Amino acid sequence: MKKKTIFGILAVIIIAVVIFLFVQGNADKSKSITVRTGEVKKETIVEKLSTTGTLIPNQTQSLIGTGNVIDVNVQVGDKVEKDKVLATYDNGLQLVAAFNGTITQVNIKSKQPDNNAQQGKPSIQLDDLSTLKVQLELSNSEASAVAINQKADISSDNQTFSGKVAEKDPVAVSAQSAAGTAASLGAVVLFDQAPENLFAGFDVDLDITTKTVEHAIALPIEALTYNDKSEPIVYVVKDGKAKETKIEIGSQSDKLIEVKNGLKEKETVILSPNSDVKNNTEVTKE
Missing domain, CATH: 2.40.30.170 (Efflux pump adaptor protein, beta barrel domain)
Incomplete structure (x- = not known):
C-alpha cells in the first residue's frame, strides 16, 4: 500500500513537472518576436x-542684324542648309546659316528696321534639331x-x-x-x-x-536604422536574439547599402525592425 502511494505521488510530481515545462516553453515562445530577416552578402552596388x-538643340545660332531689312528668305519651321542667306539689310549685311538646321524664330520683317538687339532678342534663330x-x-x-x-x-x-x-x-x-x-x-x-x-x-x-562598388559587403537597405545618437545600426540575429550592432556605411543603391565596418558576410540581419526590437530581444525568423 505504501509503495502504491509513493508511486502515485511520483506520478503526480512527474505530470506537474511536464505541465510546468510545457507552460513555461509556451510562455518563452510568447515573449519571442517574429521578424523578417536578410543576409549580408558580397554585391555590386551602383549608386545613381x-x-x-x-x-535642347545640339547647336544653336542666334543671328542679330542691324539696320533696315530688305529681304527675309525664311520662316519658322524651314529647314535650311549651311551657308544659306537668311536675310539681307540695306547696309549690305547678310544673315547666313552656320550649319544645317531648322529656323525656330523669325523676329524681323521685310522693309522694316531691325530693333531686336535693343530688346535682347535674335533677329533669326537657327537650331540643329536633328540631334538633341x-x-x-x-x-x-x-x-x-x-x-x-x-x-x-x-x-x-x-x-x-x-x-x-x-x-x-x-x-x-x-x-x-x-x-x-x-x-x-x-x-x-x-x-x-x-x-x-x-x-x-x-x-x-x-x-x-x-x-x-564591386565585391562590397552589403545588406538590404531596409535593415538599416539609427540609434538615439544618430549612429547607423542593424540588429544581427545570434542565438535567437537580436543584437544591436553599430556599422560604418558607404555607397548605396535603391536596395542595397555598403557596410565598410561592423558586419561580416553571411550574417543574418532583421529587416524593418520595429520599436519592439531591442538589444537582446528574443526573435523568431519567419
Whole structure:
C-alpha cells in the first residue's frame, strides 16, 4: 500500500513537472518576436543620382542684324542648309546659316528696321534639331557627385535612352526666383544615339551612375536604422536574439547599402525592425 502511494505521488510530481515545462516553453515562445530577416552578402552596388533636365538643340545660332531689312528668305519651321542667306539689310549685311538646321524664330520683317538687339532678342534663330542634348541645372550636392563621362539613362514618355555626361561648367550661376536667390551648376548630357520622337524644350528624367562598388559587403537597405545618437545600426540575429550592432556605411543603391565596418558576410540581419526590437530581444525568423 505504501509503495502504491509513493508511486502515485511520483506520478503526480512527474505530470506537474511536464505541465510546468510545457507552460513555461509556451510562455518563452510568447515573449519571442517574429521578424523578417536578410543576409549580408558580397554585391555590386551602383549608386545613381536621379534628376531632371531639359532637351535642347545640339547647336544653336542666334543671328542679330542691324539696320533696315530688305529681304527675309525664311520662316519658322524651314529647314535650311549651311551657308544659306537668311536675310539681307540695306547696309549690305547678310544673315547666313552656320550649319544645317531648322529656323525656330523669325523676329524681323521685310522693309522694316531691325530693333531686336535693343530688346535682347535674335533677329533669326537657327537650331540643329536633328540631334538633341540634355541641359542640367545641378544643385550643390548634385554637382559634387556628377563628373564627365558618367553614364546616364534618359527617360521620356515610356522611352529610355543611354547617354553620358559630356560637359560640366566650372562655376555655378545664381538666379532670382519667387523663393529667393538660388545657385546652380550647368552640365550637359549627350545621347549615345540620336533619339527619335523627342522635342526640344521638354523636360526628361535622368539616372546618372555616379559610383560603382564591386565585391562590397552589403545588406538590404531596409535593415538599416539609427540609434538615439544618430549612429547607423542593424540588429544581427545570434542565438535567437537580436543584437544591436553599430556599422560604418558607404555607397548605396535603391536596395542595397555598403557596410565598410561592423558586419561580416553571411550574417543574418532583421529587416524593418520595429520599436519592439531591442538589444537582446528574443526573435523568431519567419
